[in-house]
Amino acid sequence: MNIHGLLLLGILLSSLLTGVIIFFLREQSHRLRTWLNLLGAGLKLILVAALLWGIYHGQGYTLAFDFLPGIQFALGADANSVLFVALSSFLWFWTTLYAVGYLEDSPHRSRFFGFFSLCVTATTGIALSANLVTFLVFYELLTISTYPLVVHRGTPEAMRGGKIYLVYTLAGGTVLLLAVVWLHHLAGPVMFKERGVIQALVATHRGELQILFLLFMLGIGVKAAIVPLHGWLPKAMVAPAPVSSLLHAVAVVKAGAFGIVRIVYDVYGVENAAKLGVLPPLAIAAAVTIVYGSTLALFQDELKKRLAFSTVSQVSYIVLGVAILGPAAAIGGLIHLVHQGVMKITLFFGAGNYAETLGIHRVSEMNGVGRRMPLTTAAFTVAALGMIGVPPLAGYITKWYLKKGAITAGDEWVAVVLAVSSLLNAAYFLPILYRAWFLSPPKTWPQEHSFGKWETHWMLLTAPLVTAALVIWAGVFAESPYSPLAWVKLIVAREYGP
Template sequence: MGQIIMLLPLGVPILGTLLITNKKIIKDEYVTKFVAGVLIVNFLLVLNALFGNQMLQIHVLKVNDFLDIYFKIDQMTRVFSLLASVLWILTAFYAFEYMKHEQRTRQFYTFFTMTLAVILGVAYSGNLFTLYAYYELLTLCTLPLVIHTGTEEALASGKKYMIYSFAGASLVILGMMILYSITGTMTFTPRGIFNDIEGYDQNLIRFSYIAMFLGFGVKAALVPFHSWLPNAMVAPTPVSALLHAVAVVKSGVFSLIRITYFIFGASMIKAVDVTKYLIPFVVITVVMGSLLALHQDHLKKRLAYSTISQLGYILLGILMLNPNGLIGAILHMINHAVIKITLFFAVGSISHMTHKKYIHQISGLGKKMPITFICFTIAAVSLVGIPPTNGFVSKWFLGVGALNANNLFYIFILLLSAFFTAGYLFPVSVTAFFVNEKPNLEVQEEATLSDSLEPSPFMLFPIVILTVIIIGLGIFPNAVINFLGGVVADAF
């Protein structure tokens, strides 16, 4: 029974997916209600499996020590599973209104629900092979969401996304084979699988880690493997929000935390002195993402390049190889997810209600969408790292981690990027609230404007809830920080 309870969160979304595809069982008018029910029930199952179940590991299918589907619950599993489950529910309610006028909504909800099962599979993975299998499935499940609109631009973006993802996965499998040839095991183990640092070929270990870091770094939008991400903005806003908050980029980050601290271990990575090869990629990611965001007039693309920069923060925290750096990295994984999904929901609401997609078009719109733009502004303040928001907390720990690493250059990069972040986000709010609406609007566009353009409660409620979470996690961060203490204990 314990095994069944543990695996239910992985199976219920798959069952839900199969039922959604059958029009005779789930009629069109009940699809959204069914999806909501599946996600809420699955969230409760996740809570029960993570906190109320003693069955913490299970081998589902083991052919040999390499081909082993193995699930295990630890503190990192809990962090990622809860993050995904909560944000999936909020995204679903947002999508129920947003997708009303879109085509192929049943197909959208099919892959939307299936992707949750895959994400939870990533979180539950107890070894590198299982993680890799779900990592590959993630590409296949999210591809139909990226190309959902079916336009030529969407198909081209989907092709690029697929090529980049499979190229990264090839690097991962190369690193895995080298690792397995050295150690004979790929099970996630606290402080890594290497007990004797001196007893291994350090060049092979170094090459294996670099290959996997770059491979998983593709989904984490590591420069120069980042360009698929802005192109994926052709997808509907709920998809864009999930891509940037949980589904793809955070799976890449989660995987990098897994291999760094639960496969190789901080001690081994320090011993082989591998970070000096990877830090330049990360620093360029942080700075380049910010600079590219500054030059984007398209709202969603500005947020896309912002994501690239913020992911660089997380990767930097991972490579600091100290407890505060790791706490900062995981906190920013959580906080950035909440912040960025809020920003995307706000931008999606603007586009949905006014068909405006560019910054120069939103002059004075803050007076007609005050709640939306206030939430956007709070999220922007948090992303810059200003208290009392959650973004400040995670960046504080990243800064302390940089000091623990005796590297003032990291501090400089973090401060420089924060300055750029303010430069590309604050003008959006200033334009909306303080720049008067241009008088020479087209008649048709003028006719669509009313005193209030706030979206329906289905779209507005998730935005407000997420904004409250942003402030709440900033004022009361200790619960999350204490929860992450278990991860740090396993990692060090």
């Protein structure tokens, strides 16, 4: 433990305390709640910036205390966690702003923002966990704190979606618990460490480690929505738009993807995993998920459902990158953690704006929406093109590195999967863009609200514009030293080493 470690605690508390205070606010304290929310989110952003600066200058951050007998509750920040924590705190800030605008005058806002803050605390905690048990703690906290958000509307449909979500995630959590206890039995307390901690066991416990890897992937794969564990994700679409955005971009699915990164790189170590022969099955599962998700997305008329299946597909790019041996693929996978986040959150913000402003929920209702809401649709378009992988946007960078990695590793079939997926991406996104820009709008929108001189509430507009700008920046300036890509290269250099 060092004094700098308190910074990690501060990062967690900035949202945890905010959440706890908000729970006790009266429903009417709208202004106070909004300020608290933004204060917490802003403070976290500043603290994370300080952390970035510190890590860049070689400062180490750890914080640990006794938890279970012989096992510590340990927080730490390595390059990997900084990537995820920076992403989540940045997107949280904008999502908070968005959510304040989105939920204006709806009931139970204190409850919503309380759990919303807890949810981000959990995500940050997952990023900052320095060992498996701490990871497990925050992983389960995430499950619990997102359930109230999914069922927030309280309709029978929401309750059903929430129930399915819980069945999947709690079952996954139980499998993960088993895997964690089992690995502790084999290897003692497991601290995350670059290149893994199980070297000594590879020769002696091969079979057990293989089973364990399967258990880990089953437990975490639920959140990462790897087929066939993805069933909850489209159902969870009943949640309000800010929740869907956060769930799909940073919180739940990303926690799953990040967990897989941790297990492969910092628990098993990618070389050990390769020796155990567990990576090819993972790559195949990811590839199947990519194609399956994209294919189903084609057939969804409901916009949020289409985006949901797109998420199922896109998150597995990360898994695919991790499962293919070699630095280039690793870069492609890890960078997609960020890229998918900013792109998907923009898309969901857009979908939310359409629903909230015009009452549009279906793709078939989107004719001419670009003329009524040009800024929102522009942001939506940038993100959609990014998803397809149009250069020079963020998604292109991902696919370029993945393809290069696959070919270097001799897995040419992956390149085929990527090409098919890009085609499918185009097939389900381009018709939307075509309708939005080139077809003429209907006489009346399903349910239009007027928000004065802007096309929608300014809070709803700011967030997608900022994130869309990020999609462009992450692509155009990818090779500059101030891009997510530069950071990811640093991580990969450490995982693969000289």
